[in-house]
Amino acid sequence: MHSDAAAVNFQLNSHLSTLANIHKIYHTLNKLNLTEDVGQDDHQTGSLRSCSSSDCFGKVMPPRKKRRPASGDDLSAKKSRHDSMYRKYDTTRIKTEEEAFSSKRCLEWFYEYAGTDDVVGPEGMEKFCEDIGVEPENVVMLVLAWKLDAQNMGYFTLQEWLKGMTSLQCDTTEKLRNTLDYLRSLLNDSTNFKLIYRYAFDFARQSKYKVINKDQWCNVLEFSRTINLDLSNYDEDGAWPVLLDEFVEWYKDKQMS
The missing domain is CATH 1.10.238.10 (EF-hand)
Known part of the structure; x- marks a missing residue:
């Protein structure tokens, strides 16, 4: 009887040791992100996670890995990005050519x-x-x-x-x-x-109408910039051409009449 109990304890300790080792290996793989998703039919690992022993087993689900696109999807995505970039470059190039001087x-x-x-x-x-x-x-x-x-x-x-x-x-x-x-x-x-x-x-x-020469033309500009509208600051003894003297005289006579 004693021998039978010893045998049972030995087998139980062996099973617990095996399960602990499996648990350790599982979490090591999980940290390395090498574990696969657990399906509904995976009752063995499911029962492993359902163990209530906090010393041996955790209840943390392994992170779900992102789906990698199939090779066809990947090529399509790359082609789409390439086409989009080409269209953008082509539009910019055409616009630049239109704006640039030719x-x-x-x-x-x-x-x-x-x-x-x-x-x-x-x-x-x-x-x-x-x-x-x-x-x-x-x-x-x-x-x-x-x-x-x-x-x-x-x-x-x-x-x-x-x-x-x-x-x-x-x-x-x-x-x-x-x-x-x-x-x-x-x-x-x-x-x-x-x-x-x-x-x-x-x-x-x-x-064919050559009324004034170039010097007189330039003097008219200077006259317009320096003389008041009412001609009050016009100096008849200044260096103005005769043409402007005659204009001032005509203007004053017109104002008095």
Whole structure:
């Protein structure tokens, strides 16, 4: 009887030792994330976790491993990302090409108004003004001619066009329309205004009406900047040209009458 009890105790201790070793190995694998998910039919390990002995067994479920995509899914995902990146790059590239200045496009734009000539004449200029939405006599056209350094009123040569439009980075009608406000703003700068004013004299010198010379033209600008509207600070003994002396005399007589 005693021998039978000893045998039972020996077998029980052996089983407990085996179960403890299995438990230790299981948790070691679990820490290394090498265990698989436990299914509902895995009654053996399930019964192992149901053991109430806190010394030997824990109730912590092994973490569920993330599903790795199948090879086909992985390739599809990579292809989708690649296509998306390519479309984004392609769209950016096209947009950049449209925004970047093109000498070829600028040349084609010039010949829309020049026809077969190497100069935009009065007829082409009229169409050009209509397309950009300004009247030919608008002051912004004078500023544009100044930027192109045009030598003759009503004409833009090929060289003037390419040089000036390149400096403005305009190769289409739309781009020039968007630049008109910038051209007008140049008149607000005193230095630019003086340069444009002086340029206007040479630009219009082909006119048959030559009333004043260039010095008188520049003196008119200085007169407008320094003399009060009521002419109260005008010095008749100053170094003003006779033309302005006559203007002041005429104006005062008109005010008195």
